[in-house]
Every structure is written in C-alpha cells, then in structure tokens.
Amino acid sequence: MNLQIIMWGIGVIEALVLSPVLPGIINKVKAFFAGRKGPSVFQLYYDIIKLMKKRAVRSTTAGALFTIAPMTALITSVLMLILLPFAGKASPLGFAGDILLFLYLGGLGRVLTVCGAMDTGSSFEGMGASRECQFAILTEGTFMAVAGALMLMTRSFSLGGMLNFITTSDYNRYGIILVLLAVAMFVVVLTECCRLPVDDPDTHLELTMIHEAMILDNSGDELGIIHYAASLKMWILLSVEAMMILPADMNPVILLLTETLTVLFGSILIGTIESVTARYRFLKVPQFLVGSTALAFIAMFLLSLLQIQGA
Amino acid sequence: MNEFLFCTNHTFFARQAVPLHDFPVFRSLLLREVPNHEVAAFFAVPEQDEFFLYAALLNPEKHGLDVCSTKVGKSYPALTPELPALSWFERELFEQYRIEPIGHPRLKPLRFQSALNGTDNQRPEAGAAQYFTMQGTSVHEVAVGPVHAGVIELGHFRFQCMGEDVYSLEIELGYQHRGIEKMLEHGPDKKSAFLAETAAGDSSIAASLCYHRILEAAQDIRIPARAQALRQAALELERIANHIGDSGALSGDVAFLPTASYCGRIRGDFLNITAELSGNRFGRNYIATGGVRYDVSDDTAGKLLAKVNAGEKELMNALDLMFDEPSVLDRFENTGTVSEETARQIGMTGMAARASGLKRDLRISLGSPEFPEHLRQCASGRTGDVLARAAIRRDELEDSLAIVKKILSALPEGKCSENHADSVVLPADSMIFSLEEAWRGMLVHAAVTDSNGKFLRYKIIDPSFHNWGGLEMALRDQQISDFPICNKSFNLSYCGHDL
Known part of the structure; x- marks a missing residue:
C-alpha cells in the first residue's frame, strides 16, 4: 500500500516534469517522416525557460480576464492531474463523481482561455474562440459517452474505480469494448490537444488556427505558462487513455512504467498521424467528433449485451 | 478607317498608325470585342491636357494583337x-493620371502615388481607402494584413463574414x-534592364525577356x-521552380507534411540547376540583348540534363503522395471555385484561367514557332x-520538364548571343508590345x-x-479558414502588381 502511494506521487511528479517532452517527440516524428533532422525533443523546455525569463507584453485593449487566463489554465491542469489514479492507486483526493470535477476543471480552464482571447478584441482571437467552443461542445459529448461506458463497465463513479478496473484476465471479455473506447478517447485527445486532423499547431496562417489563434496576443512568461499547461494537458489525457486500457493488477512500479511508456507511445502515434494526413476542412470536424461519440455508444451497447448475458 | 491596327508580338509600329476613334465608337468596339x-x-499616354487611351486585345486567330485608341479628358x-x-x-x-471613369462601381486608386504627369502631387494615404x-x-x-505572419509580401485582405462563411473579400494592394x-x-539606359527585371523577382526571366x-x-x-x-530552357526552369514551390506550399497549408518538405528541397535543386545554367538561382541578368549572357558547354548541358532527370523522378514521387492522399483531395476539391464564365468576365x-477551363496560353495564342505543340495544360474540363x-x-x-530535357539534349550549334550596339536608339513616336507567357500567365x-x-x-x-480579382471571386461563399489554400493556389505577386 505504501509503495502504491509512493508510485502515485512519482506518477504526478513525472507528469509535471516530463510533459514538455511530448510535443518534442511529436515534432521529432514529424521531422523523421519529412526527411528532416528536426529540433531536439527537449526544445519545449528551452522555449519555456526562455519565455519565463521574459516579461509579458499586453495589448492596451486587454483586461483582467486576459491576465488570469494563462494561470487558470495551468492551475486547472494541475488539479486535473492530481485527480488521476497513477500506478493503480486512486488519488487521495478522489471521490465518487470526481470524473465530473475532472471534466469541468478542463472546462473551466477553457472558459477562461476563451474569455481571455475575447478580451483582446482581436477578430482572429474571436474566431479561434468561437471554433474552440464549437469543437469543445462536441468533444465533451464524446468524453461523457466514454465515461458513461466506463461507468457501465465498472459500476464505479470515481476515476480511481473506472480507470483501475481492468485486470490481465479481462481482455477476453472487454477487449473489443476497450478498443472502441480507446479510439473514441484518442479522438478526444487529438481535439483537446489541438492536433491534426482538427487543428494544426504548426501553421502560421491565422485564419485557419484554433488554439493558436486564441493565444496570439500572449507573450513572455504568460505564453510559457500556456505552453506548459498545454503539454501537461496532453500528458493527462494520454494518461487517462493509458490507464483505461492497461491492467491494474500489475506491480505498481511496472504499472507506472508501462503507463509512462504508453503515454510516450501515444505521442509517437500523434506524430505519425500528423505526418500522413492532411487537416480536415472545418465542416468535416463535427462529423469526425460525432463519429467518435458513436463509437462510445456502440461500446455501451455491447456492454449491455454482455451484462444481459452475464446475468 | 480600320477598327483596329493588327500588330505582332515584339514589333514596333508608329503611334500614328493606331486608329483613333471617338469615344462612343471606341466604347462600342470594346463592348463587342472584350x-x-x-x-x-489598357493604358493612358498623356498629351497636354488630354490623354490617349490605348486598348490592346489578343487576337489568337492571327497570333497577334489588335490595338485601337481614343482621346479622353479628365473623365469619361x-x-x-x-x-x-x-x-x-x-x-x-484614376490612380496614375486622376482620369475619372464616371460610374465605376468601386473607384479607388490601386496604389498610393502622386499623379504620373505631375498634375496632382497629393499622395493618397496607404490603406485609407473606402x-x-x-x-x-x-x-x-x-482584416488581415498588410503585415502577415511568415514570409509574405504586403497586402491587405478585408473579409465580410457571417460566422465562418465569407460573403465578400476585398483586396487592397499598393x-x-x-x-x-x-x-x-x-530610358533605355544602363539601369533600365535591371528595373524591368525586378518588377517581380520570381518572374525575372520572363520580365527580362520582355524587356530585351x-x-x-x-x-x-x-x-x-x-x-x-x-x-x-531558362523560362521553363523558372516555371518549374515556381510550380514546385507552390505545390509544396499548398500541401503545407493543409498540413500534409511529406510533399511540403520534399517540394521545398526539390525546388532548391531546380533553382540550383538554373544557377548553373545562368549564374543566378532566379536567372537574374542572364538574358541579354541579342541572346543570353553565358553559353553552356556540352559537358555542362549533359550534367544538367542528368540533374533534371533525377529531380523529375523525385518530384513526381512527391506529387503522387499528395494527389493519392484522400484527405488532401478532400480539402482541395470544390474549394475556391472560379467558374469559366466568371474567369472570362x-x-x-x-x-489560373486555364484551371477554370479557359484556353488562354500565349505560347499557343501567339503561336511562337519554338514552342512544341504538345502542351497539354490547355485541356478543357478543368473545374x-x-x-x-x-x-x-x-x-x-x-510539359516544362519535357521541353527543358529536349532542349538540353539537343542544343543547336552556334553562338549564344548576337552582336549589338551599345547604345540603342528606339524608333521615334512608336509603340511596341512585348508579351511572354510567364509562369503565372x-x-x-x-x-x-x-x-x-x-x-x-x-x-x-x-x-x-x-x-487578383479572381481570388476575390474564389472566396465568395467559402469558409474563411480556406482562404490560405485559395490564396496559395493562385500565388499572385504583390510587387508585380504594385510595381
């Protein structure tokens, strides 16, 4: 038990320390596919350190919301992180229904980012904010559907119970359901983390941006915080994905290690997807997101069948 | 009196020879022919307080131009x-001579300069237009620009949107x-060739050809x-390098990385081939009066041919990647459509006109004998x-690769430049039209x-x-997020327009 809580603590610290490596890995993979050398995987660390040494420049039209948005994004991300059950140990802060707190902490961070963007009065940031909200509504649905399926499967309402349910012997029974949920969840990861095929983090074209458009006015340490919070969010969502599909009945040390490797593998997968597909037209994105929600509903349907059969 | 004076490309003719019509006749001629x-x-030449308006229309049947003129005052x-x-x-x-076309629906200067004939030294303020x-x-x-993200020239784009849909786009250049x-x-003097060449840097070869x-x-x-x-060969190499760059940029704008990266490099290879042929990656200063400035040895020609062949193979692979990718085609298809009718109007x-189905190519309509007949890009049915x-x-x-390969594998013998006088005297009181099919048109x-x-x-x-007007039309009823790929698909020159 002691070992588990120590490993849980290590899991949290690991996320805080290692998360900026994820965008680095993605860029390395993309560079590999393009036949380039690419920047170091630690580039985001350098960028964040550089930015933290700088002062933020604020537009004269921006008000208080713009100022508090970056820090809110960071704080909500950290709170989401410590709700997660690393290494098979439910978070000490966990409670029944904490999944909703988890989801809407993310929502709170987003609302503040959107308000901060609108606060600048820039038409680009307004467009970015509008797109972010539109897609967020749809991913929220997907996430809730995945959570619903997990609740049905585990009969639990806390993240600890829902994500630590699967054991090594369960794959025969729940394999196909886990695949469906993993795919749906991965779409959530791609959308929430502003990756292709929904958003293009590398573009310089303001008119096509979503997340990048919202932070066009941010600079200096505030931009550094935003970059860090974004990478942390990616680590958190990939961790949810990892915990969902990995068996919880392993040795905590090995489990944490496997979770970490799965998260890193997730970033390689994102990099690969970004290298071989073009970005979707905006009109297609809702179809993509609703399609992923449908996968979660199919998973729920299959679960019901299983339970009827089991009963 | 004839309605038009027919002239061939690159031929001087006396200004007197151009039929001078009364404005109503001139107007009815243009209404019929344009x-x-x-x-x-379509430009003005000032003479005291009046202006000669010259209109030159392409005559593809006779492989030349039809020219006519009229005289107007401060307005018409x-x-x-x-x-x-x-x-x-x-x-x-309106911009150059403050001549007012009365009833023009969107009359404002294209660029911000004082009148060319010195009658009005008031410069309109940049970007202060209605x-x-x-x-x-x-x-x-x-409002996008005039300063943009990335390495892009100056131009202002004004969108009227309903949500993500563009109702109208207005482009302000200058x-x-x-x-x-x-x-x-x-002129002409020592500077003239360089000035004419730098009108648009990516069309240096075509521009210097026109001038020389x-x-x-x-x-x-x-x-x-x-x-x-x-x-x-130089002109086609210019076309090749630019088309490769644009193909890569189009791919990059929809975030399809492989073709974007490969084309970026292959474009460099072809610029280097141009440099080896002409001494400059953009062919600057290669064309000279009487021919070209540097000859190429058979040995070098052979080497260049091998490089073109190697580049072509890699290029076609890179392009196949893009055209075989459904997610890319989905972005390109039915985006930024300009109908044939609109393009003609x-x-x-x-x-860009050929892509809309118009058969407009000077290499064919001016019937230059040195161009092979097998140019296929005029195929109809473009969308x-x-x-x-x-x-x-x-x-x-x-097509262009085939032309370059054909030229490099069988260069005619002889000298690469004809002797010519150092100071040129042009025919007095004359006019000349010099047209080339540059890579944009x-x-x-x-x-x-x-x-x-x-x-x-x-x-x-x-x-x-x-x-540029085509780009404005292409954006009607499109998604504003598709503007970058529409813009890239035209890839028009700002400095070539602004002069």
Missing part, C-alpha cells in the same frame, strides 16, 4: 459596369509600390537558335477549384517612345494584375 478577347493592355463614362475585365485598368487610370461593408448583427469583419514605370521613362526583346526589335536583331533554346489569365489549380501545376511541370511590357526615341511611357502588366 467579352471574347483577352485584354493585354466608365466601361467597367459592362466590362468587369477593365475594372482594375480603369482604377489604374471598403465594401455590410450591416447586420451577425456580420463580422476580419503597399509595395516603387515607381518602376516612372523610373523607366526617358523590345531592344532587339529596335535593332532588328535575329536571335541565334542556340540563344533562343537557352532562353526557352473578369479577364483572368494564365495558369476551377483549388484542386484544378494544383493539378494544372503538375501537368505544366510535366500573360506578362505584358508595352513601350511608347517620344520624338527622341526614348521611353515616353513604359507599361508593365503583370499576370497578377488580371488575377
């Missing part, structure tokens, strides 16, 4: 309401105006076959969307000489001048 013929030039009834193709030309008259606006609670306006036409007046052919026409120089072939030219403009680049690349240099045989007026009409 809908079916490309307008190569605008032709744009009936002939949208003349809209930007009339705005240019824009088309819409009213309503759900309408919002998005920020790059350097006054090239004004500087070329009283004017000087050659003045001296009646016949260009050696070898020089002709080398010029052709607003007078689009070159590659006018981004996909058509991407696909036509691939077809033109294949019809590039026109028109020179009018004074009684001393010096340039009285040197008019440059970049293909972009005709096509």
Whole structure:
C-alpha cells in the first residue's frame, strides 16, 4: 500500500516534469517522416525557460480576464492531474463523481482561455474562440459517452474505480469494448490537444488556427505558462487513455512504467498521424467528433449485451 | 478607317498608325470585342491636357494583337459596369493620371502615388481607402494584413463574414509600390534592364525577356537558335521552380507534411540547376540583348540534363503522395471555385484561367514557332477549384520538364548571343508590345517612345494584375479558414502588381 502511494506521487511528479517532452517527440516524428533532422525533443523546455525569463507584453485593449487566463489554465491542469489514479492507486483526493470535477476543471480552464482571447478584441482571437467552443461542445459529448461506458463497465463513479478496473484476465471479455473506447478517447485527445486532423499547431496562417489563434496576443512568461499547461494537458489525457486500457493488477512500479511508456507511445502515434494526413476542412470536424461519440455508444451497447448475458 | 491596327508580338509600329476613334465608337468596339478577347493592355499616354487611351486585345486567330485608341479628358463614362475585365485598368487610370471613369462601381486608386504627369502631387494615404461593408448583427469583419505572419509580401485582405462563411473579400494592394514605370521613362539606359527585371523577382526571366526583346526589335536583331533554346530552357526552369514551390506550399497549408518538405528541397535543386545554367538561382541578368549572357558547354548541358532527370523522378514521387492522399483531395476539391464564365468576365489569365477551363496560353495564342505543340495544360474540363489549380501545376511541370530535357539534349550549334550596339536608339513616336507567357500567365511590357526615341511611357502588366480579382471571386461563399489554400493556389505577386 505504501509503495502504491509512493508510485502515485512519482506518477504526478513525472507528469509535471516530463510533459514538455511530448510535443518534442511529436515534432521529432514529424521531422523523421519529412526527411528532416528536426529540433531536439527537449526544445519545449528551452522555449519555456526562455519565455519565463521574459516579461509579458499586453495589448492596451486587454483586461483582467486576459491576465488570469494563462494561470487558470495551468492551475486547472494541475488539479486535473492530481485527480488521476497513477500506478493503480486512486488519488487521495478522489471521490465518487470526481470524473465530473475532472471534466469541468478542463472546462473551466477553457472558459477562461476563451474569455481571455475575447478580451483582446482581436477578430482572429474571436474566431479561434468561437471554433474552440464549437469543437469543445462536441468533444465533451464524446468524453461523457466514454465515461458513461466506463461507468457501465465498472459500476464505479470515481476515476480511481473506472480507470483501475481492468485486470490481465479481462481482455477476453472487454477487449473489443476497450478498443472502441480507446479510439473514441484518442479522438478526444487529438481535439483537446489541438492536433491534426482538427487543428494544426504548426501553421502560421491565422485564419485557419484554433488554439493558436486564441493565444496570439500572449507573450513572455504568460505564453510559457500556456505552453506548459498545454503539454501537461496532453500528458493527462494520454494518461487517462493509458490507464483505461492497461491492467491494474500489475506491480505498481511496472504499472507506472508501462503507463509512462504508453503515454510516450501515444505521442509517437500523434506524430505519425500528423505526418500522413492532411487537416480536415472545418465542416468535416463535427462529423469526425460525432463519429467518435458513436463509437462510445456502440461500446455501451455491447456492454449491455454482455451484462444481459452475464446475468 | 480600320477598327483596329493588327500588330505582332515584339514589333514596333508608329503611334500614328493606331486608329483613333471617338469615344462612343471606341466604347462600342470594346463592348463587342472584350467579352471574347483577352485584354493585354489598357493604358493612358498623356498629351497636354488630354490623354490617349490605348486598348490592346489578343487576337489568337492571327497570333497577334489588335490595338485601337481614343482621346479622353479628365473623365469619361466608365466601361467597367459592362466590362468587369477593365475594372482594375480603369482604377489604374484614376490612380496614375486622376482620369475619372464616371460610374465605376468601386473607384479607388490601386496604389498610393502622386499623379504620373505631375498634375496632382497629393499622395493618397496607404490603406485609407473606402471598403465594401455590410450591416447586420451577425456580420463580422476580419482584416488581415498588410503585415502577415511568415514570409509574405504586403497586402491587405478585408473579409465580410457571417460566422465562418465569407460573403465578400476585398483586396487592397499598393503597399509595395516603387515607381518602376516612372523610373523607366526617358530610358533605355544602363539601369533600365535591371528595373524591368525586378518588377517581380520570381518572374525575372520572363520580365527580362520582355524587356530585351523590345531592344532587339529596335535593332532588328535575329536571335541565334542556340540563344533562343537557352532562353526557352531558362523560362521553363523558372516555371518549374515556381510550380514546385507552390505545390509544396499548398500541401503545407493543409498540413500534409511529406510533399511540403520534399517540394521545398526539390525546388532548391531546380533553382540550383538554373544557377548553373545562368549564374543566378532566379536567372537574374542572364538574358541579354541579342541572346543570353553565358553559353553552356556540352559537358555542362549533359550534367544538367542528368540533374533534371533525377529531380523529375523525385518530384513526381512527391506529387503522387499528395494527389493519392484522400484527405488532401478532400480539402482541395470544390474549394475556391472560379467558374469559366466568371474567369472570362473578369479577364483572368494564365495558369489560373486555364484551371477554370479557359484556353488562354500565349505560347499557343501567339503561336511562337519554338514552342512544341504538345502542351497539354490547355485541356478543357478543368473545374476551377483549388484542386484544378494544383493539378494544372503538375501537368505544366510535366510539359516544362519535357521541353527543358529536349532542349538540353539537343542544343543547336552556334553562338549564344548576337552582336549589338551599345547604345540603342528606339524608333521615334512608336509603340511596341512585348508579351511572354510567364509562369503565372500573360506578362505584358508595352513601350511608347517620344520624338527622341526614348521611353515616353513604359507599361508593365503583370499576370497578377488580371488575377487578383479572381481570388476575390474564389472566396465568395467559402469558409474563411480556406482562404490560405485559395490564396496559395493562385500565388499572385504583390510587387508585380504594385510595381
């Protein structure tokens, strides 16, 4: 038990320390596919350190919301992180229904980012904010559907119970359901983390941006915080994905290690997807997101069948 | 009196020979001819308080141009309401000489300069123009530029949007105006060739060809076959490098990385081939009066041919990646469509017009004998969307590569340049039109000489001048997020337009 809580603590610290490596890995993979050398995987660390040494420049039209948005994004991300059950140990802060707190902490961070963007009065940031909200509504649905399926499967309402349910012997029974949920969840990861095929983090074209458009006015340490919070969010969502599909009945040390490797593998997968597909037209994105929600509903349907059969 | 004077490309003719009509006759001639013929030039030459208006229309049947003129004062009834193709030309008259086309629906100067004939030294303030606006609670306006992210020239784009949908796009240019036409007046002198060449850096070879052919026409120089072939190779290499760059950029704009990265490198390879041939990656200063400045040895030609072959193979692989990728095709297809009818009405030219299904290619319509007949890009049935403009680049690349390979494998013997006099005297009181199919389309240099045989007026009409309006039309009812790929699919020149 002691070992588990120590490993849980290590899991949290690991996320805080290692998360900026994820965008680095993605860029390395993309560079590999393009036949380039690419920047170091630690580039985001350098960028964040550089930015933290700088002062933020604020537009004269921006008000208080713009100022508090970056820090809110960071704080909500950290709170989401410590709700997660690393290494098979439910978070000490966990409670029944904490999944909703988890989801809407993310929502709170987003609302503040959107308000901060609108606060600048820039038409680009307004467009970015509008797109972010539109897609967020749809991913929220997907996430809730995945959570619903997990609740049905585990009969639990806390993240600890829902994500630590699967054991090594369960794959025969729940394999196909886990695949469906993993795919749906991965779409959530791609959308929430502003990756292709929904958003293009590398573009310089303001008119096509979503997340990048919202932070066009941010600079200096505030931009550094935003970059860090974004990478942390990616680590958190990939961790949810990892915990969902990995068996919880392993040795905590090995489990944490496997979770970490799965998260890193997730970033390689994102990099690969970004290298071989073009970005979707905006009109297609809702179809993509609703399609992923449908996968979660199919998973729920299959679960019901299983339970009827089991009963 | 004839309705038009027929002239061939690169030929001097006396200004007196151009039929001078009364304005109503001139107007009715244009109303009859412009809908079916490309307008190569429409410009004014001042004479005391009046202005000669010259209109030159392409005559593809006879492989030349039809020219006519009229005389107007400070204003005349605008032709744009009936002939949208003349809209930007009339705005240019207003800008350069403050001639007011009365009834022009969107009259404002194209660039921000004082009048060319010195009658009005008041320079309009850059960007202070009136824009088309819409009213309503759900309408919002998005202003992009003139300073952009990335390495892009200056230009302002004003969108009227309903949510993500674009109702109207208005393009405001002129920020790059350097006054090239004004500087070329009283030439030709030592600077003239360089000025004419730098009108648009990515079309250096086409521009210097236009300029030097004017000087050659003045001296009646016949260009050696070898020089002709080398010029052709250089022009096609320019087209190849630009088309490769654009294909890669289109791919990059939809975030499809492989083709974007490969094309970026392969474009460099072809620029280097151009450099090996001409001494400069963009072919600057390669074309000279009488031929080309540097000859190429058989050994070098062989090496270049091998490089072209190697580059072609890699290029086709890179393009296949893009055209075989459904997610890319989905973005390109039905995006930014300009119908054939619209393209004809607003007078689009070159590659973009061909992508809309218009058979407009000077290499064919001016019937230059040195061009092979097998240019396939004039194939009809093009759809006018981004996909058509991407696909036509691939077809033109294949054609141009074939031409370059053919030239390099069998260069005519002989010298690469004809002797010519150092100081050129142009025919006095004459005019000449010098046209080339640059990679974007019809590039026109028109020179009018004074009684001393010096340039009285040197008019440059970049293909972009005709096509910026096409981009405005392409964005109607599109998603604003698709603007970048529409823009890239035209890839028009700002400095070529702003001069």
